[in-house]
Amino acid sequence: MEETPAQEELPQVSTEEVIEPEAVEETAQEEPELEADELEQIQEPEEILEEENQETVEFEEGVASEVVEEEPPQVEETVQEKYDRSLKKTRTGFGARLNAFFANFRSVDEEFFEELEELLIMSDVGVQVASNLTEELRYEAKLENAKKPDALRRVIIEKLVELYEKDGNYDESIHFQDGLTVMLFVGVNGVGKTTSIGKLAHRYKQAGKKVMLVAADTFRAGAVAQLAEWGRRVDVPVVTGPEKADPASVVFDGMERAVAEGIDILMIDTAGRLQNKDNLMAELEKIGRIIKRVVPEAPHETFLALDASTGQNALVQAKEFSKITPLTGIVLTKIDGTARGGVVLAIREELNIPVKLIGFGEKIDDIGEFNSENFMKGLLEGLI
Incomplete structure (x- = not known):
């Protein structure tokens, strides 16, 4: 089947907006409370159709305040x-x-x-x-x-x-560019994908980078609101679109703005409806084409977010997403709340996809670049 002509792929850009950090606070006061992320299990297509036909999304009380709660001063930890x-x-x-x-x-x-x-x-x-x-x-x-x-x-x-030393070409580093670095994030809902993006935005902004976020999970109102709230919290702009807008159009707007405004790091949050793989594949392929239309060599990283606490189910998700879109790395979340961190070894051996980022806990700075040597020391230190 021929690709849809470029003119038809791009909706009118004027409908999207960038939520600047100063303006997000007013928006957040008017929005209902954020929906608590729950891990999506693989369901039958009939069940998914019922979910997608719902017109409203309920938000549980307390989640928004949890996201923006200020943390008390903490003693700075070393990476190890x-x-x-x-x-x-x-x-x-x-x-x-x-x-x-x-x-x-x-x-x-x-x-x-x-x-x-x-x-x-x-x-x-x-x-x-x-x-x-x-x-x-x-x-x-x-x-x-x-x-x-x-x-x-x-x-x-x-x-x-x-296991981590068998191949000399196993690259755990993130491929930052001299100019704009585009990072695409995929993964099912509930694994901590949006939270990881928010924490990374804070990390990179603290390092002196100009950061922008794109809310391309347009069919889940909670995802857009959550990313916008993270933008307010860490003081970075967030590109959003109208409710249920074409995700690719929001991405196109974000790409153009990032280039025009001299952004260093653009992070794109996408939907994670793994149940309908054909639709998700088509959506991610379209997003990829739109990204390359603005920056031909992008995205420079495509990260899959995985919840370590799901154990072997995380490995199943990694296998499925690797069939849908090329992955350059894994963001492993919630490693602190589980005894199932051994899944890192399974991902390394069976998929050969490097874990590049790891979430250590709930604090805003509890995310960092993965280091296999530190991981193995932390896993085996004092065991036997």
């Missing part, structure tokens, strides 16, 4: 301290299971390896990681003639660390 804190639940759960496992075995036999593989799968490292690691341990046990389980403790840690 943030990793250690946020991975405490994962480290404790994984370590307890591993230590209990070794305590239950007196010898290295086939039952030992079978139960070790099951333990690793239960730790959300993924079936492929668990299977590969178990096979490598079998080989090491024969090579070293290991008879006691304790002899393999060190080998397990070494093999886990090697």
Whole structure:
């Protein structure tokens, strides 16, 4: 099928507006309270049609105040301290299971390896990681003639660390440009995508960058209002459109304004309706074409936001989104509230998509660039 001519793709730009930080506060007072994000589960198409036909969106009380609540002064943490804190639940759960496992075995036999593989799968490292690691341990046990389980403790840690060191071309860095850097964010609703954008806007603005946000999730009123509120909070402009506007038209307006105003970093929030993959793919493809029409080499990053607390479901989402649009990196959120941080290893092994950003907690500065060395130290420190 031929692409729709450019003239028909672009609605009238004059209907969109940039919400400057000073003006957002008045808008936020008139808006109903924000809807609490809930993780979208994969549903049947019939259920989604019912949701999309709803004309109004209810907002739960208390969420807006939660978003804008000012935080008390905090003692500044080092990056490694943030990793250690946020991975405490994962480290404790994984370590307890591993230590209990070794305590239950007196010898290295086939039952030992079978139960070790099951333990690793239960730790959300993924079936492929668990299977590969178990096979490598079998080989090491024969090579070293290991008879006691304790002899393999060190080998397990070494093999886990090697997962991130096996390829020299595994790029965790963010590709910032000399001029405008365009970041496209995708992911299902409820995983912390919009919140991550807001926190990153704060981070980059604090670093002296000119930042602009684009609210292209136009069919969910709560998403537009939430991003606008983040813009007010961190003092950056937000490009929005009329209710249920064509997302690509809002993106086009944001791109043109970003170029005209000399913006350094433009972050685009998109819809996450994974249930209707064909429509979502078409929408993201159109957004991609519109972005390239203004800046041919953009988007420079396409980030998939994943909730670490969903474990293997996060891996399923990553697989599905990688089929829909090319991904350059993962934003892993809510790592502090879960014992399932092992999913990072599964994503690394099965998809080879780098985790580039990680959310450490709820504070506005609890986000940063992912560092695999710090992550593995935080995961394994003092475990065994």
